[in-house]
Amino acid sequence: MYYALLTLHSLVRWLVLISLLIAIVRAYSGWFKKKPFLKSDNTSRMVAVTTAHLQLVLGLWLYVISPTVRYFMNNFKMAVHQREIRFFGMEHITMMVLAIVLLTIGSAKTKKQTTDQQRFKTMAIWFTIALAVIFFSIPWHFSPFTSRPYFRWF
Template sequence: MLAHTHSGLRWIALILLVYAVINALSRKGSGEFSKKDKMVNLFAMVTLHVQLVLGLILYFTSGKVNFGQGWMKEDLFRFYGMEHFAGMLAAIVLVTIGYSKAKRSEAAIQKHKYTLTFYALGLILILAFIPWPFRTALGGNWF
């Protein structure tokens, strides 16, 4: 149930992140940073924070996290116990830094630039550390 929610929520997180990146790119030259721009960025960040909370609960309950002997040599256990956790955490930290740097900037163009840089980096990391079904050793699904 929790794993399903966490798995399905990836799509909302990805759509919002892609939307925020495209929005920052296309609004950069406009000279303004509207309430809508702020909301797009906020929703993307909040969805990631929800993923973090769900992920942390899964980290202590999922059978895919197992620190038994030799866990680093097992692709599945190494991925969920370390790679997925560290990669996603780094991505969420980047997006959060981007959001707060944008918030604290004065100029609209600077707000969009911070969003663009940090959200795009976060997006790349997230795409890299999702257990896509074609990475067969990881037992992931599409939803």
């Protein structure tokens, strides 16, 4: 179960990144080109946030059953000094929850704006900040914190 969930979490990461990039590109394009905020723009916002929330649920589930996290919790004094263990036991989850909070706030603020330009601007800024947090918190192959493969397979 753990490895299947880990694989699913790894694959959904790409859906989160793609949907978030699409929403951000649409937001900046609409903001700078002074376009009307269309239903498709709202859909891209909702898809990005929904996909990120799905990833959060998978990640929290994975966190609960992870042997790495279990080791981190049971051996905190030693584990906190081990980069990879600390990354998954504390840093990754903290930053990803922060990113989801930023996306959720940005999405809610976007909905409340009264003009199309304010909607695009709000979405662009909040989603870009969230994407930066996500990008630096993913265990990329090139990451200085810890690395994982780009794709995991079942």
